[in-house]
Amino acid sequence: KAGVTQTPRYLIKTRGQQVTLSCSPISGHRSVSWYQQTPGQGLQFLFEYFSETQRNKGNFPGRFSGRQFSNSRSEMNVSTLELGDSALYLCASSLGQSEKLFFGSGTQLSVL
Amino acid sequence: AQSVAQPEDQVNVAEGNPLTVKCTYSVSGNPYLFWYVQYPNRGLQFLLKYITGDNLVKGSYGFEAEFNKSQTSFHLKKPSALVSDSALYFCAVRDKGYGQNFVFGPGTRLSVLP
Numbered sequence: 001k002a003g004v005t006q007t008p009r010y011l012i013k014t015r016g017q018q019v020t021l022s023c024s025p026i027s028g029h030r031s032v033s034w035y036q037q038t039p040g041q042g043l044q045f046l047f048e049y050f051s052e053t054q055r056n057k058g059n060f061p062g063r064f065s066g067r068q069f070s071n072s073r074s075e076m077n078v079s080t081l082e083l084g085d086s087a088l089y090l091c092a093s094s095l096g097q098s099e100k101l102f103f104g105s106g107t108q109l110s111v112l
Numbered sequence: 113a114q115s116v117a118q119p120e121d122q123v124n125v126a127e128g129n130p131l132t133v134k135c136t137y138s139v140s141g142n143p144y145l146f147w148y149v150q151y152p153n154r155g156l157q158f159l160l161k162y163i164t165g166d167n168l169v170k171g172s173y174g175f176e177a178e179f180n181k182s183q184t185s186f187h188l189k190k191p192s193a194l195v196s197d198s199a200l201y202f203c204a205v206r207d208k209g210y211g212q213n214f215v216f217g218p219g220t221r222l223s224v225l226p
């Protein structure tokens with residue numbers, strides 16, 4: 001069974017640009033969540049989707065948005081990039097609320 | 113609000129010695145508790161979880177954790193550390209209430225010295 005796949009693996013953008021990251025969950029997993037990982041802030045929850053509905057949202061500005069498609073694949077978008085958005089963005093999928101998360105390898109975003 | 117604390121940024125232990133990585137949590141309701149490990153340039157990998165029942169949970173790679181409700185702790189342990197256990201360890205909590213997200217601790221870097 002294929003794991004969680006995130007694309008692209010690396011991204012370099014400049015301030016003010018926008019970016020879209022993609023995540024394909026494990027087959028059968030309907031829950032997808034996104035996290036931002038930085039050395040200073042650790043793992044910060046961005047949002048969670050379940051069956052195309054946003055179930056929860058973390059404390060991030062409106063520049064961060066996401067969506068989930070009918071096949072459970074998810075995308076997150078960051079508009080008007082800032083230097084502080086440089087981070088590893090991790091996607092995770094799961095079967096349900098009490099179940100473990102399966103993480104992808106992440107997308108390393110660098111904003112110059 | 114949920115929160116997780118891992119009081120040690122770094123834990124050093126000699127190979128073959130027992131290791132403990134500490135975690136305390138705060139939730140308003142009953143928690144699901146998890147430990148994850150992260151190797152360099154990789155996503156997080158699941159180690160073990162506590163949902164209900166026996167307070168001692170056994171997980172992958174010989175790790176175990178003990179749920180202590182009165183102390184709101186969920187410390188990760190291993191009887192005999194390996195050099196290959198060196199990694200970043202995260203404790204995570206999720207309130208059992210509907211719609212609650214995972215909250216991760218800041219991580220503890222474990223170094224096992226040969």
